[in-house]
Amino acid sequence: MDETWEESGPETLAAERVEAVLRRLPPRLRVPLTRILSRWLGRTLIRATDAFLRLEVFDRAMTIAAQFFTSVLPILILAATWASAGDSSRISDILGMPDQSRSVIDEAVQGADTAAFGIAGTLLVLISATSLSRALTRAFAAIWRVPRPRTGLRSAWRWFAVVVVLTLAVIFGNSLSQQASVLPPREIWPIAVSVLGDVVVATFVPWVLLSGGVAARRLFPGAALFAVVMLAVRPASDVWLPRALDVSADRYGSIGLAFTYLAWLYVVSLVFIASAVLGQVIASDAGRLGAWVRGVSPPPT
Structure with a gap:
């Protein structure tokens, strides 16, 4: 050559x-x-192409989407049950459920009350939800090629912290953006709040799961990419998701809603993992941009 x-x-x-x-x-x-x-x-x-093939990004995204569905949704139902005595309207509002599909959620949580969960049930839901954190830990450890942190009682708080942060992001994400729209200029603040929230979540989750093994500044490029892509994903999902939920609810009932939400979560999970992969590639590059992200001296030109 x-x-x-x-x-x-x-x-x-x-x-x-x-x-x-x-x-x-x-x-x-x-x-x-x-x-x-x-x-x-x-x-x-x-x-990036080599990393996508090596990490099997599409398979990992499906795993994380399924774990998110089985981890966060029960917590939302639990929170709504404790807060409103089984009223499912709050869950429907959080999930962006169209009016025609709300009856399915009503049937799914009908009769639920605080006694149905209890302390033991609540603990079981929270412990089961940490499977999402463990799946994310495996994914980020593979992306950054670092050993997974040792598991133990002292590190379990990291799993719970991630589940809590992701649940809060689902609950308050849309409402904060809507509240920010009253501030002038109304077109800018909702976008700024969404971007800030996505960057914080996408930086915090891998940082805490890897026990700080990867510096937050190295995680920032992937978090920023995730936030930018979600600016396009959210408007598209606002158009597609309500229609898909109505059709799925009419044809297949609650199982149709589950599959529709899984499809949407798969897209979000794919964006989340793919952005992290690209962020790792950018942060570890030998050029000037990679050196700036890592906070080291740039290579000689």
């Missing part, structure tokens, strides 16, 4: 594969492609 492909960090296998492909190309294509791929955009594209 006329030029050498350079790759920093542990992702040398991807660089070797690219080199093998480039060697088979004629010189007139090999030289410009080598120059393009050796720059920041090319390096990011190659390393």
Whole structure:
């Protein structure tokens, strides 16, 4: 080769594969492609593609979506039961349930009261919900190539903290954005609140689950990407989700609602994990941007 492909960090296998492909190309294509791929955009594209394949992002996103559904939704029902004696209207409002589908939620929680849960039931719901935290821990440890923190009673609070933060984000996320819309300029503040909330959550969750093993500043690029993509996902879901819920409720009842929410959670989980992968690629890059994110001196030019 006329030029050498350079790759920093542990992702040398991807660089070797690219080199093998480039060697088979004629010189007139090999030289410009080598120059393009050796720059920041090319390096990011190659390393991100390798990371997506290595981590099986689509499968992990489905696992996290299912864990989120089985972890956070019971907590929402529990909170509504304790707060309003089984009134399901609050749950429907939080989930953005259209009017035609609210009857399904009413049937699902009909007759629930605080006695149905009790202290033992509440503890069981909270302990079961930590499966989401453990799934996220495995995902972020694989993304950042760090060992998973040791599990024990002293570290269990991290699992509960993540579940609580994610639940609060579901409960108060939309309401805070709506309340911010009364402040001028009305078009800017809801966006700012949504972006800030997404960045805080997407930074806090991996930081606390990895016991601070990855600095918050390195997590910021992935969190920022997640917040930006969600600016497009939320309006799209506001259009699609109510219609899909009505159709699913009419045809399949509560099981239809479950599958529809799982599909929506899968999209959000995929964005969450994919943004974290891209953020790791950006933060660990050998160029000036990666050095700035890590807080180290940039490489000599």
